Amino acid sequence: MKRLSLILLFCLWTIPVYAADLQTQIDATPAGGTLYLTATTYNGNYYITKPITIIGQEGTKIRSMTKAPAITIEDTNQVTLENITMEAQQRAIVIKKANEVTVTHTKMSNVNAGIFVQQAKDIHIKDNYITGTAAHYAKKGNGIALYQSTDVTIQNNTIQQVQDGIYIENVQRIRIDHNNVTNSRYGTHFMYSEDGEVWHNTYENNVTGLMVMMVDGFAAGNNTIRRHMQINGSGMTLYDVKNAKVRANTITENRIGLALQMTAQTSIKANQFNMNQTAFEAIKTDRTTALMANYFQGNILTARSDAKGVLLQRNTYDDYHGIDPNNSGYGETPYYAYSSFGQWMVRQPAYQFFIASPSVTLLTALDQQASGGNVLQDDQPKMMQSSVTVKQINYTQLLIGIACILVAIVVWWRNVKR
Amino acid sequence: MKLILLEWKQMLRSRWMQMVGVLFTFIFTSIIVIQQMALPATDTFSRQSASFLNLLLFLLPLFILTIGSMGVASDYETKWLALLKTYPLKMRHYIVAKFTAIVCAFLLLVVLAFGVVLLLGGLLGGVVIPPSLLMITLLTILIFSAIAVLVGIIAKTRLYALALSLVVWSFLLLLISYALMAVGTVIAGHVLQKITLVVIHVNPIEWLRFGYLLFANQASVLGPSYYEFVQFYQTTTGLLVYTLVSILWVACPLLFAYIMIRKGGRSA
Incomplete structure (x- = not known):
């Protein structure tokens, strides 16, 4: 008991x-x-x-x-x-x-x-x-x-x-x-x-970091948006958005960094677009939407759009090859973010298979030479400041590298010797 | 085995092979090191990894096809193959020896190139070489060495082998893609998608590229149109099919080469 x-x-x-x-x-x-x-x-x-x-x-x-x-x-x-x-x-x-x-x-x-x-x-x-x-x-x-x-x-x-x-x-x-x-x-x-x-x-x-739909008046700044790589993913999508301000965000390693769809009177300024598959995409977006003073680095494709395009002003592009003879900080010739392939991809998603393929790489290089008066043109691209960070020596890689070279040379030499 | 060693020595003694070795190492190293210095390291499919991949797909097949096929064609031209036929040597052994020699020679070249990349990359703080890139490099060497043997046997003269290699290379690397893109402007999207799926399997360049994206877990780069296709290849069955198709891409050219060398036996 x-x-x-x-x-x-x-x-x-x-x-x-x-x-x-x-x-x-x-x-x-x-x-x-x-x-x-x-x-x-x-x-x-x-x-x-x-x-x-x-x-x-x-x-x-x-x-x-x-x-x-x-x-x-x-x-x-x-x-x-x-x-x-x-x-x-x-x-x-x-x-x-x-x-x-x-x-x-x-x-x-x-x-x-x-x-x-x-x-x-x-x-x-x-x-x-x-x-x-x-x-x-x-x-x-x-x-x-x-x-x-x-x-x-x-x-x-x-x-x-x-x-x-x-x-x-x-x-x-x-x-x-x-x-x-x-x-x-x-x-x-x-x-x-x-x-x-x-x-x-x-x-x-x-899937998508920031999804903004049918909004009037919106501001996004200093956000870090990264690794949205799923099949329909994007870092930020603005759909039917008006009067938006997108400032100083870091948009890294996304399938599409920024997707603009039917967006108007929107300013996208001082953002970092790094290592995205496509930095930004504009569909049915007019030239009241402007990308200004943004920094594009290491993206496979900087931009893709339909025939309307967007306004590009004073952005920095790591694939801009112009010169700045008068040291104004801005390139003398326009930057063309144009890519025929990018536009095809917008019209026909099945083309995406070829993104960054050898054939498209060559085609895009030709586009850069032949473009003029297109909808994705920055008349005053900012020159990139070269900055190389020197890191500490990686001794493991160094030693493996030396070993590989020695093995290759010795094997080659012994067989070449008659 | 002796024949393999003999062929391997001949490959390495070739001036062309030596020049290509230096050229490949120089270009490969320059681009990788420049990209490494300019861009932050990432394990996603970035412009950096796209550059690595494109460099491999541009240069390695070109060099393997030209050198490999000219090596085989040279055996016809110099009557070395005719001489070999007087020995108790089976033609399948000759093909296997030739194939193995090309594979080993290019593996040595890649070891040298990656060695220089690691050496310089190590001095600059470390370079990222994705394991899937190494795997695709190996597969590229295997597949294109087999095709090179076939091209050499078809060509029979060095000049023709060079021309045919360039045609095959440009056809696989550029022309099929451009033709498909052009066709895509007049056909429906779902038809284009299905033709692309066929092309992926019948074009070794696209097959290798797809393999890289698949094994690097970056196949989302292909977009929503290929979702189910990618999903399939991410399953165990899909991986088995990938392995099987890759084996076929090595075996079929060698088999055709064997059939052709037997058919044209007297002309050798």
Whole structure:
């Protein structure tokens, strides 16, 4: 009997606190008050409908056992959630018709979707860690999804393995900065939104880093966008976008660095396009879209476009062969980003098989000699400053190199000797 | 074995081979080292890796075809082959010896070129040579050495062998691609895609290029039109098919060469 009691006591000790307990605590906390949670796992679905601050600690976990969200914040204002780990089959946090909500230092692992925000205002989501599942993109939700909301800040979050890292639809005045989104479909996905700003984020190994669709008024700057190499991937895609500013981003090792489709009145300035398969592609984009003072280095194809082209001004191209006789810093002859092959590829994707093939390399070299008056022409290309970084000697390679040379010479010499 | 050694020595003693060795090493080293200094290292398909690959596909087949085929044709011209036939030597041994000698000679040349690249690259802080590039180099040597033997046997004179090699080289490297691109302007995209798939298998240059992209895990560069094709070749069955087709690309020219040398036995 004593042993049975001990076992029962042990079980009670380890069983997590039930839903009613946390909901009771929330209900018991006065409006504007702070609820401190212990290092306990709370199983259930909780509702916050009044101003409250909930602060967890190391080991505080809220787990939704059903498809309902772990936490729903609705019809209220001034709510803060801090330092809580969450698990959910579907969404971890839902914020609906709420104002002045802050979600910070939460951790969501293996969730279908992280934070869902709808018809909310003054939302701050920062320093959160969201990891989705290993399922296909179509079978999982977004890291942070925002609909019909205004004045949103999303800052310093780490998001991975979700559908879209940050999905924005019909949102006005949103600032996204210092986030890191990896291994997802789109890093950040804008739809029908106004005055969005995306600064200092890192997008890596997604299908597309930054996807902006049907947006009027948008700025992206100082982002690092790299390794979007999947079959339909691109570093950044602007589709039907107006009045956008893209500044000082580093766009590296993507299938297409920047894809412009039906884009107008957009300025793309001082970005670094390095080692992309195609640095930028312009389709149905007119000359109100300008690429200025960008730096193109090591891209297989600098540009491809349809007959409309885009405006190119004062960019630096590592494959420009002109000279600068008066030391103005700009080349004397225009740079032609034209490539017949690039244009064919836009019209007929099956041509892409030949990208960077020997035949196309030769064709592109001929294009450079023969081009004139085409739609991808920079009249004042900036001269490249030569910068060779001298690194430390790699002795392993050096020794292998010497060994290979000696073997080859000795073998050759011994056989040549009669 | 003796015949292989004899042929191998003849290849290495050839002035042409020696000049090509120096030329190949110089160009290969210059381009790789310049690219290495100018561009940051990356393991994706960049202009740097495209340059490496194109350099290999431009130069190596050209040199192998010309030198290899002229070596075989020279045996006809100088009556060396006729002399060999007076010995108890089977023609398949002659073909295998010739093929092995060309392969070994060019392997030595590539070892020299990569050695110089590593030496200079090491001095400049290290050069990245992707393993898939080494594999494709080896496969290029094997396939084009086999074709070179066939071209030499068809040509029978050195001048004709040189001309025929240039025709084969330009046809495989440039003309087929240009013809396909031209055809693509008047046919539907899906038809172009299917013809391209056929061309990949029947043109060793495209086969090697595709192999490089496949093994370097960079086949996405080919675009969405070839998604299913790439997916297939990334499976175990696909890899087996790749190996099989590559073996056929070595075996078939040698087999044809054997048939031709037997048919034209008396004229040798």
